[in-house]
Structures are given as C-alpha cells and as structure tokens.
Amino acid sequence: MKIDITKLVKLNEIAKEGSKTIARNLSIMLGIGVEMRISKIDFITTRDFPKEMDDGICVYLTFTGLPSGNLLVYFPHEGAKKVARLLLQGIESDSNRGFSEIEISAIKEIGNILTSSFIDGWANLLKTEIDISTPNLINASEIESILREMDEYAFVFSSHIYAKKEDIKCQIYVFPYINGMIEVLEKL
C-alpha cells in the first residue's frame, strides 16, 4: 500500500483538533486551565511502546466501527488523585492515598468524556459510526498485557495534556487497528 502524504497531513490535523477538544473538555471539568502539549501520530512496534508508565492508573476503552481499536488515558498516581479531588469538589470529601469508589467512578468518566470527543471527531468526519465501550480502570502495569494482544505494528495517536496550576499530566493514546486505519485513509 502507498500512503498519500496529504492524507497523513489531514489525519494529523484531525488528531490535533481532537486533542484540543480533549484539553478544552478537561479544562471545563476541572475548572482550571489545561493546555495541549503534544499531539502526534507514530507508527510503532507495540512491544517498544514506552514503559515509563508504571506508577499510575489508566482508563482503558475499546472502540468498534471504522476504525476499531484500543484507547488508553493515563494519569500518574498523584495526578489522578488531584483530578479526583477537583472533580469531586462539593460532592464528596477526599479519602486517603488509595482511590475510593466515587473517585474511581470520576476518573473513569473523565476518560470516557475525553476520549469520546476524540473518537467522535473521526466518526463525524468519516460519516461512520464508532461505538465506544464503557470505561475500565486498570493499573498502568496492566498496559503491557493489552499491548501484547494487539498487532505487532500499530499506529498510535498520542496527546499529552497539562494543567499547569495543579501540575496534572495526562496522556492519551489511541491505537486503531491497521486494517481499519488503511480504510480510513482511503476514505479521506
């Protein structure tokens, strides 16, 4: 297959739009300024995916349609705690270092809201329907087993989001399956 560079440029623009929407939505939910730091598309071998995400939690979702794939929203542990605290302001008081059930619910939902705007950007552009699963919370250490289930090679859309005031970092990784992605590129 030959990939048309203009289509990759377009795909990159869509991803960037999606990342900006993610930052905007996170800013509304947390009530503080949030900026998009990085938005890029890589082609990787899945076993080389960065392993720096060990202390933290991750919202894991799958999406099916055109394209289908996997999606991860990663927060370092401290950041996740801060996010939960900001989200639950006026709803529920803070617990200890671990995560309470309502905190888990809040983090899952933030993963859900952030990623659906990204995925729906594709669906609207391609005029297809992409269904997103309900979110699951996993430990960052479980990411490897998810990656192992995937194809050897993968496209990955990465967005790095940063809330300066609270020093909260969040990384979003979207892994569409290659076959679907090729079809998407043809449709663009």
Add this chain to the structure above:
Amino acid sequence: MVKVLIVDDSEFMRKLLRKILEGHFTVVGEAENGVEAVQKFMELKPDVVTMDIIMPIKNGISATAEIKKVNPQAKVVMCTSVGQEEKMKQAIKAGADGYITKPYQAPKVIEAIQEVLRR
C-alpha cells in the same frame, strides 16, 4: 416542583448532575442502566428524564424508545459527549426531546431542561 429522574451508569456523573439540579428541580431518583430507567420511570412518574447514552445492559437510546412507548408525553433529555452527532440522530429517532452535553456546565443544563418543559 418539577420531578427529574437521573439515568447514568457513572455514579460520579449522577452525583454531579444531582448537585447541579438540586435547588431548581426535585431529583426523584437515579437509575444506572436502561432497564432500571424504564422501571423507575413507571414507578416514579418523573416530569423529565436525563438519559445517558452509553450504558451497560441497555443503552439510553433503547430505554428512551421504551419510555416513549409507555408514555409518548414523557420528556427525555439525552446526555451526550460533545460531538456524538450520529448517536444524537438515533436518539432523536427514538424520541428524545432535547440534549445536554458532557462535560456539564450548570447554567446550560438547567436551561436545556427548562426548554424541554416549555414545549
């Protein structure tokens, strides 16, 4: 006061919405999936249902269609994430009367529900 039933599979989102609505409306109950939503709708007879779309067991679109079958006058406001245009088209087909977008912004949520009630 206007009675509202909150439907969402996320406990956090239910609590958040409850906090936004209280003071403006009476929250009569919560449901965490589409099956529970239909049951509680019949039991509690709310004036408005706020309906999440993506939920386990039964999604919000099917639940809306069922509620409308039980009572065509029922008012259902869909809770969608920004940009879910395809899903919204299906929801309108199922009979949804309005929508609110996640992340919630309190004034917009109140306004959307009042708008649906005016109709």
